[in-house]
Structures are given as C-alpha cells and as structure tokens.
Amino acid sequence: MATTHSAEKVYLHYDKSSYYAGETIWFKAYLMEGIFPAAQTKTLYVDWIDEKGTVLSHTVSPVVDAATNGQFDVPAEYKGDFVHVRAYTKWMLNFDTAFLYSKDIRILPKEASSKKTLAAVTPSLQLFPEGGDIVAGVINKIAFKANDQYGRPVKIKGRLLDNKGTALQSFSSVHDGMGSFVFIPQAGTNYTVKWTDEKNVEHTVPLPQAKVSGVSMQVAPDEERRIITV
Structure with a gap:
C-alpha cells in the first residue's frame, strides 16, 4: 500500500x-x-x-x-x-x-x-511557543528571548498571569536573556506576561490566545539524543 x-x-x-x-x-x-x-x-x-x-x-x-x-x-x-x-x-x-x-x-x-552606549536602553521580550502555537488543555512550553534595541541580551524576571490577575508561573532568564516556562492554558482565557528588566522597570506582554486544537511540541535534551513530545 x-x-x-x-x-x-x-x-x-x-x-x-x-x-x-x-x-x-x-x-x-x-x-x-x-x-x-x-x-x-x-x-x-x-x-x-x-x-x-x-x-x-x-x-x-x-x-x-x-x-x-x-x-x-x-x-x-x-x-x-x-x-x-x-x-x-x-x-x-x-x-x-x-x-x-x-x-x-x-x-x-x-x-x-x-x-549604542549613549542611547537609552529599550528592552523587549519575544515569546516562542515551542510547537509554533499555544494549544488549550495540554502542556505548552514557551521559550522567551529578551534583548534591547541593539540585539544585546537583557536579564529579566517575570510572572505569567491569567485574566483574573492570578500568578500561574514565575520565571527568569537563564543565559543571554533566554529561558522558558510551561503551563496548561484553558480555552477562552487570556494570559499576560509581566516582567521586569535589569533596571526593575515593569513591562507587559500579552500571550496569543490558546487554540482549541493544534500541535504542541516539546523538545527535551537527553544524554545522546533529543526527546520530542507532540
């Protein structure tokens, strides 16, 4: 066949x-x-x-x-x-x-x-669902990258909040302004990331709304291989 x-x-x-x-x-x-x-x-x-x-x-x-x-x-x-x-x-x-x-x-x-050393630093945060989309009802891993307007990494820490303002996750950058967190989104719920930069200035970034169906992918390193969960 x-x-x-x-x-x-x-x-x-x-x-x-x-x-x-x-x-x-x-x-x-x-x-x-x-x-x-x-x-x-x-x-x-x-x-x-x-x-x-x-x-x-x-x-x-x-x-x-x-x-x-x-x-x-x-x-x-x-x-x-x-x-x-x-x-x-x-x-x-x-x-x-x-x-x-x-x-x-x-x-x-x-x-x-x-x-660049003379200009004020303007940090920004990018969010990357590991499978490309945020899917409701399953574990989603969200990678993030924080950098300034010149592409230099910025150390951050933050929280993931639901639409009631409840903190669901805390996170901080691990290296070069990068890190990740996991959560299980619910359909119809809006989520927001509140984070602070190296100068303790607070910023807010909304997460895209979770899709009812789609692909959620996680890649976990092992000793000699990558384990991909879909």
Whole structure:
C-alpha cells in the first residue's frame, strides 16, 4: 500500500532578533510533518538572501531526530537593512512555495554600534511557543528571548498571569536573556506576561490566545539524543 506524506513545516529559532554586519546568526531548527516530527528528512537547506534577491550563502545542515542547527556570518561590509532567510527540505519543494520557511532578519547599521552606549536602553521580550502555537488543555512550553534595541541580551524576571490577575508561573532568564516556562492554558482565557528588566522597570506582554486544537511540541535534551513530545 502506498504511503502518503504530508507537507513538512520548518520552525527556526535565532539567538538574537537583530544583528550587525560582521556578526554570526545562529539558529536552531525543528521539522514537523503534520502533527509528527519529520522522521524521513535528513537535510535542511537555508538560503541567506540580500535585499536585491541575491543569494549571499546557501547552507546545508544535517537533520537528526527532526532537529538541526546552523549559522551564517553576515558579511562585514553588508549595507542592507535586512537579510531574508528561506529554509526548506527537498520534500517541501514538491508543494507550493508558501510552505517554505521565510523570514526577514534586521541588520543594524554600524554607526548604531558606536552610538549604542549613549542611547537609552529599550528592552523587549519575544515569546516562542515551542510547537509554533499555544494549544488549550495540554502542556505548552514557551521559550522567551529578551534583548534591547541593539540585539544585546537583557536579564529579566517575570510572572505569567491569567485574566483574573492570578500568578500561574514565575520565571527568569537563564543565559543571554533566554529561558522558558510551561503551563496548561484553558480555552477562552487570556494570559499576560509581566516582567521586569535589569533596571526593575515593569513591562507587559500579552500571550496569543490558546487554540482549541493544534500541535504542541516539546523538545527535551537527553544524554545522546533529543526527546520530542507532540
């Protein structure tokens, strides 16, 4: 009996939200086929493209247990405002190009690097549901990354609150402004993250509302492998 393979989907997480020319962009990638890890795929291809559509670099990363990582060195003399990232597997090329991973990463001007010590620091917090979506009724792992307007990591601590103001979780960054927390969201409930930066200034970020159905993925490191729970 013939086996039907659905379209794959790639999720990329970066070590920062913006970079200077000459810096290295580090990423981790997870591959899914429907609601399951993409077991058959062994290679991830990533195109790094400038604003004119020219491919600056084509990187190839081996996939093990539906996960991989890689890097791209932004050219030291790069003048563009962003680098476009396009990631895909060979199997994804059999489907519409809308299935390919696509993202613009901001590249900061060099003059900002020399002036950054004079400007006021404006921290921000990014939230990343590990499976791409927040799904009601199951355990969800939310990774976060805090950095300033120049991409430098910021140490934070915070709490997860429900719509009644009840604190459900406390968390703090572990390294480079990054960390994670887990919780079980309820359908129809709004959740908010309240966090304080290194200067003890409080900020508020709403979580996207949980979906009634979807894919919730957790990746747990083991001694010699990654354990992926879907």
